[in-house]
Amino acid sequence: MQHQDSWHSDRIKEECGVTGIYTRAGGAARLSFFSLFALQHRGQESAGLAVSDGDKVHMHRGMGLVSQVFNEEILETLPGDLAIGHNRYSTTGASAIRNAQPIYCTSSIGDIAVAHNGNLINTAELREEMLAAGEHLETTADSELIARLISNSLHLGVENAVSHVMKKIKGAYSVVVLTKNMIVGFRDPWGIRPMTVGKLEDGWMVASETCAFGPIGGKVVHELKPGEAAIIDRDGMRLAQASKTERPAMCMFEFIYFARPDSVMYNTTLYGARERMGVELAAEHPVNADVVVPVPDSGIPAALGYSKASGIPYTEGMTKSRYIHRTFIQPDQRMRERGVQMKLSPIAEHVEGKSIVLVDDSIVRGTTTTQIVKMMREAGATEVHVRITAPPIKYPCFYGIDMASKGELAAAVMTVDQIRDHLGADTLGYLSIDGAVKAVERDFTRNKFCLACFSGDYPIPVPKNMTKMAFEETAKSGEMTSFQKGQIPLFDAEETEDSSVTEE
Ligand code: SF4
Known part of the structure; x- marks a missing residue:
């Protein structure tokens, strides 16, 4: 539960930050820790990492700041050369550990983990559809829907799976997916939420903001275009246009307030x-x-x-x-x-x-x-x-x-x-x-931006009855299922509501 002092209740809340890192030398968790640290301003409620060593996906998530969730001992338990990370500020779903990310799923190609920045506007429909198909949903976050949809489509091949999922989900999103052997980062067809590709000395990375690159020696390579995906594996990085591009509509508030001033978007520092x-x-x-x-x-x-x-x-x-x-x-x-x-x-x-x-x-x-x-x-x-x-x-x-x-x-x-x-x-x-x-x-x-909160002109039409908690309300009224046996438990940290003072 967040307290309601006037400063915090009156400031616009950041959304989330995501990273994806491949480093040939291993130790992807440690690099991700420092990248997440640089993205701390995008979310202070929870933090998490999922790491692959080529055999297994290891995860750790917890409530609080990156420095409160991770320490040396925990990083030691996360071996691997591929990692995705997430800082969360809840936009849908209660601020509870079960909604912390990355989200873990099994799939036809083995373990996967997914982390997401943004908000879907068709979560209620998607959820209904998935429950009707017998899908078990564990959390109230729209990120889980993305994770389940991806895990169900990976038999199509990763590019096709991402294209398929992008046809189904509507809204603003920058997503990172980790499989045992690769990372995929992709942006929604409007490019509302940011994501940039960077090069490391011995690998590649994607992150919500370029400020996540510097602390680990990364260099900016390419700001993903709307609907574009970056696929990073042990052989390198490739780009793919995963969906048709709508008009670009980058969030103007990234420029006004959210993003860190040293980050670069649309070829300018903030x-x-x-x-x-x-x-x-x-x-x-x-x-x-x-x-x-x-x-x-x-x-x-x-x-x-x-x-x-x-x-x-x-x-x-x-x-x-x-x-x-x-x-x-x-x-x-x-x-x-x-x-x-x-x-x-x-x-x-x-x-x-x-x-x-x-x-x-x-x-x-x-x-x-x-x-x-x-x-x-x-x-x-x-x-x-x-x-x-x-x-x-x-x-x-x-x-x-x-x-x-x-x-x-x-x-x-x-x-x-x-x-x-x-x-x-x-x-x-x-x-x-x-x-x-x-x-x-x-x-x-002007038509390269989302300006909806100023003009009322929403680039992606919003259902009339939509509220940010609509999905959560639906989820509360439905039956929450327990996670399947044998999978990494979603409750991998003490389940407490966040009581921290979140930054503006
Ligand atoms: S510019 Fe668009 S995406 Fe950004 S805060 Fe306003 S309505 Fe939301």
């Missing part, structure tokens, strides 16, 4: 894209002020861009406690009421007596920004002008990002002026959709 968002923001919403202040950490590049473009000096107006989310100790009620003060502290001497431009990445419900504005005023700021790099979020996401339901989104129920008053700000300016697109794609191609 840092560069965010800095240019700040430049666009300064052009769209200029203001006379003394200093530009970022909300750390994600507001920093945009604040620098705003400062450069406007000539208003940049300063740090607050510091962020970097380790608060790395505890399993729950704050008590008094601490929750302190809201953002659990996480941010003002640097009064930088803002006292000054009018400030406060730059942040997004406003979801507005409670966090309200508290930050108040904190800056209490620290002595005379005027607070809020500038936001995400356009107003008016629609929910069904593609793997947990923001809020429509009625809870500030911009869905209030005008910009009403939100400004609600925040207690002097002025409020959001970057326009076109401004965000231009900051990423300098030649301006």
